[in-house]
Amino acid sequence: MIDFKTIRAAVPTIQAAKDYGLDVGRHGMARCPFHDDHSPSLKLDDRFYCFGCGASGDVIDFTARYLGISPHSAAVKLCQDYGLSPGESNTYNAYIHQSYPNIRRFREDELLCIHILGAYRKLLEDWKERYAPQPDSDIWDLRFCEAMKSLSTVDYLLDCLTIGTLEQRVAMVDSLLVSIIPEMQERLRKEDNAHGRADQSGSGMGGGQEN
């Protein structure tokens, strides 16, 4: 695998941000996805910096945080998506547009899958703690059971989407969109309705995932 320095040099943060679905406006400003931002406070160029919440870093930090994956997975993903490999001249525009004319559409679908899987994963993590069996009760909460059952599957799917080859990811996204993702969306929507938005602040990105 290629070193982080090469990735940073090859892919400007602003480019990855746009490609991964962030709406970047004039002067490289965007509404910050890392805090509740009402006007564009995030400045993107080679790196990123948010005037609102102070989030900052390079393209790997951005990708990891934005997609909710580890820095290592983000580096692997950037290499995959921008066709970076050791010993070649790595400019991001060496990308695979020619072999996948619908790549933009695919990326949007893929990002949707990653976001939904990430949100569902967070819900499961929460259930796993909140509804863990108590010593004095012999009934297990169904939500705890669902968490125990599904967390590893969700992790597996996220891993595949992060580090699979393009062909594998295209096939996986196609099949996820048929039923799994709509089911999860429904699940998340019900949960949202049931609890309102319990935690607006703070808990967002950040400490989340380790792999």
Ligand SMILES: [Zn+2]
């Ligand atoms: Zn911010």
